[in-house]
Amino acid sequence: MSALQLPLGAIDKYDGQRRAFLWLGEDTVSGAQCLVAWDAVTRPLEQGGGGLVSVILQSRTTVCY
Known part of the structure; x- marks a missing residue:
């Protein structure tokens, strides 16, 4: 729900950081x-x-409002 659609590359980077923080509290994480x-x-x-x-x-x- 935003005015602009984010590019998929930006979403992938953002989700990668969220995933790393959730699992390790770090900047990066591997699948394992x-x-x-x-x-x-x-x-x-x-x-x-x-x-x-x-x-x-x-x-x-x-x-739409």
Whole structure:
């Protein structure tokens, strides 16, 4: 839900930093250190996920007021 759609490369970098902070509190992380798939972490709590907001969905959603 933003005025501009973020490029996928920017979203990938941002999600990489969020993932690294969540699992290690560091700047980078490898796949072996991740305990749960990122798709599962960004699912809503009602669907058994971690409840984090998916940046891709948030960037692509438009809201008209």
